[in-house]
Amino acid sequence: MDNASAAMSVKPPTKPMLGATAQLTAQVPIIDGLRLKARAAAEAKAKVQPDNDTALVDAIRRGDAGSREALYHRFKRRVYALAVRIVGTVDAEEVAQEAFIRIFRGLTKFRGDAALATWIYRLAVNAALSHRSRRAAAAQPEAPDAVDAQAGAEPVRGDAVLRVRIERALARLPVGYRTVIVLHDVEGLEHEEVAQILGCHVGTSKSQLHKARARLREMLAADGITAAALENG
């Protein structure tokens, strides 16, 4: 089996792709692996139905305290994970709290121009980045990275080790790269959504993502993570 044939052995797409990407996929199946796997994993994480979101927002606006807590439970892991990855574990709870307070106070003004999840991500990212700015202004040392603390907590084996290494490398990325890669590859958002959240052009989101992946791969290589280790993870 030559190199090109080996590349063709990648799992076929599980759902149709659009436009230029679909065309490329048909011709060179190797590219399925990147986008589709990230998307499938993200969809498995995000099980929010838009209709449910609308009903939930309406109930909260009517003053239903139970619905407020339901919205928290629906988004808590995503908001908290985002906070952990942008500011680190030590400050993540404070940032997540600030993000949710902004979300609930701002919910009366939410007009549904964007999906609720996108709007929530935007507030969460803003809360995390504001926190970093305040910390930098106060010249406080950065909190230790989330995964350093997690890695020291218990021994990890196999792909768990690989994920810890990836988390560590992510935590060392410049915050701009880190935010884009977390939103796109970890959370599974589209570039249009990432651009809305970060207030940038779609093209900027794409170019930042590709630079971020390249930097991440360099860091992992420097940490001794081989291609084989990645593929076996």
Next chain:
Amino acid sequence: MTACRAYTTERLSAFADGDLSAAEAAAVRAHAATCPDCTAALADLRALVSNTARLDAPEPPPTLWPSIAGALDKHERRGWFSIANWRPFAVGALAGAAVVLAIVALPALRGPRNGVPAGSPIAETAATSPAVADPLLHEAEAEFAEAAAAYERSIEKLRGLLARQEARWSPQERTRMAERLGRLDDAIARSRELARRTPGDSAGNEQLFAAYQQKIAFLAAAVHRGGEAGEWDKAGARTP
């Protein structure tokens, strides 16, 4: 990371996501078909993205929601005292002041014009005549109606604030609240009927506005106490 220098990892990532132009993509594809390094680099990227997508979302600490709920409650209670929250009631107060002015001024204005002291049998007869017959009386009635509407809006806003907290109450507490509000509503209805039967007469309207104010004071006290179960009707909250 590739030994081949033809394309950077960044470029290969763009190719893999379909972000290159058709011409660039064709060139990369043609190159990759014959370059083991770039084919391996693409597979490497695929594995990296796949692993990144499978990173777990950590569970937030159990203290997160209580601290959020506490902060929101604190903010809402503080917000209760802000000027913005009191604006509707200020409108009601202004409307009430206008009514008081009308009540005070009406007999004085009517007296000299009719030559009949206010409160005399003749004045009472005049007061029961159709409101439209007297422009001044008509104006006063409009102000009464406006003030009543302002009180109703204030009550509605307070009911809305209290409704958010009612979920925490027991059925018995909800029943007790409903009974008290029912008595206040009865008082308002009786006063409204009296005012309707004596248009332009200060007594009926004063009683109506006193009933409105009593309901507002009761609701405001309940909301101020945060609507806590068993708290809204403790000493200090005015009850009907």
